[in-house]
Amino acid sequence: MSYLIVLVFIILFGIYLARKNPKQHFLFLFALVLYFVYCFLGPLKTYQTGNYEKLGGNYYDYFDYGVQIYCIAIFSFIVSYFIGFSYFKKEKVTIQKFTLSKNAKYYLYGFFLIVTFVVYRFRQENQSDQIEGIFNYLLFFADSLILALAIFYYEKKQNFIIITLTIITFFYFLFLGFRYRVILLFIAFFYLLLIQNRIKFSTIIKSTVFIFLFAYIINFISVNRQVFKEQNFDEVVLSQDSPNDMSGYDYFLHQTDNYSTDFNVLKYMNKYKVDHDYGSSMFLHILIRITPASLYLHNKKPEIPQQEIIKNCFNSIGGQESGAAVTNIFAYYIAFGISGVVFFMSVLAFILSYFSKKLNLEFTRNRIIIVFIAMVLFQIITRGFFPQEFTLIVYLYITLKLFYKKNNNDRYTYKYSNAI
Structure with a gap:
């Protein structure tokens, strides 16, 4: 319980630091809300009920360790965000450089x-x-x-x-x-x-x-x-009744229970000394994803290490077929361990701080970029599989490029000019 208290204080501390300008810090606050739901509310419910099982996997012995990793991850995220936000300079653009395409x-x-x-x-x-x-x-x-x-x-x-x-x-x-x-x-x-x-x-x-x-x-x-x-x-059921006589709140937590997959993965990798995949799932499988199966042995693409670890961690048929997902925190853990968690959470924070500081929200296109990033951020935190996130980024970027064209008639104007 003590680690859960530390975790909620870390999240509330981050929200407190961003309280004065929630519009500018929208992406950061959005991430913290997601982490509050996915990394705190669910584990808190587990602690209260004493139910440490999912799909046949029991993670009781690794519950505290898992919450500790959440604390380290989110603390790294918050500190890195505000370091980045203080470092990056606000873009001083006073003209609209992009306009909506006629098409x-x-x-x-x-x-x-x-x-x-x-x-x-x-x-x-x-x-x-x-x-x-x-x-x-x-x-x-x-x-x-x-x-x-x-x-x-x-x-x-x-x-x-x-x-x-x-x-x-x-x-x-x-x-x-x-x-x-x-x-x-x-x-x-x-x-x-x-x-x-x-x-x-x-x-x-x-x-x-x-x-x-x-x-x-x-x-x-x-x-x-x-x-x-x-x-x-x-x-079709029109009421708010949920399966298995769960309350609406319990059913909501059931739908956001990535933490239980995270902790089963933690147990599986530590108990059976499973090696980290060192970025294979995150990076190599982006290339594998976009190439045809005919290039591989028996016309079958290689298995994704991250997904194999998730399937095996429950040690049950239900776990093999569940399609369970980890949070991005444990996607980084599967790849590089705790050092990977700290590094990639910091990278994510720097990216969010860069756009939050640089984008002038007076311009509509910049607001759309915030929506773009928020959509990707939700996928990153809740699904934790980078090749899929990368695909989403590509599709949204293409959309942005199609819908907005650079206004070539705009020029920067200066207060003083050297007229001849």
Whole structure:
């Protein structure tokens, strides 16, 4: 329990340091909120109930050690963020260098048609859990579509068509059980609410209503996820009742229980002296991911060490098939141990501090970049598999490049000039 107390004080300390300018420190605070949910609330519930098991794996003996690693990781993150924030200089740009492309709406329609095609194929083949081949890459256009829709709202270009596409997109994600993408959609609109309003009582009320509505929707999707995938709409549950008689809060923690996978991985690697993969899963498998299987022995790509460790750590058939994920903290641990945790958490913090300090939020494109990073950050913290995060970065970057063009007519102006 003492380590949990230390952990919550570390997180609250970080929030306290960023309290004066929450808009500028949005990415940092967003990360801390995620760490509070994924690394503190769940372990606290485990400590209270005494249930240290997941999928057959018992991590009681490694619970305190796991929380210690969380403390080290998040403390490194906070310290590195504010070191970076004090080091980087604010960009002194007073003109808009990028404008919305004239073809933006056509790109949006293209993304929407691609996603519609993928949804159609999923409904035809009823295999949304078995995304393979080209459809795996087409599906990432759903993330591009989220950013594209956000751009139109941030640029105040929304009209009846854009609003209609947004609603249809939401129902696409709903009926396919894409909680992750519903959350990304929420992130985009929550930041819009935050950035366009001063922090006052009415904003807090709006944000609270928004968050509670969002929580209800996510729970609704979670409870009915399999029903939607199997298209058995007559079995949809409209209440907040959760499986196995769990309360809504317990079910929420059940859906964010990466910590239990983290701690089982910690036990497995230490008990059986499993070697770290030294970045194979994080970096080498980016290349493997984008190359055809025909290049490898028996037309089969090499197994991903990180995923093999996760599957084996539970020592059960259920664990092998669960698709459980670690947080980014333990993705770094699998790669390089505690030194890797400190290093990569510091790198992540420096990246966030750089963009938080450099970006002038008066410019709409810079606000979109914050949304871009927040979407990636959610994936980084909650899924902990860098090749997938890298793929998301590529798709969102392409979207940003397509939708914004550099304004070549803009020139920097100076207070003094040497007229001849």
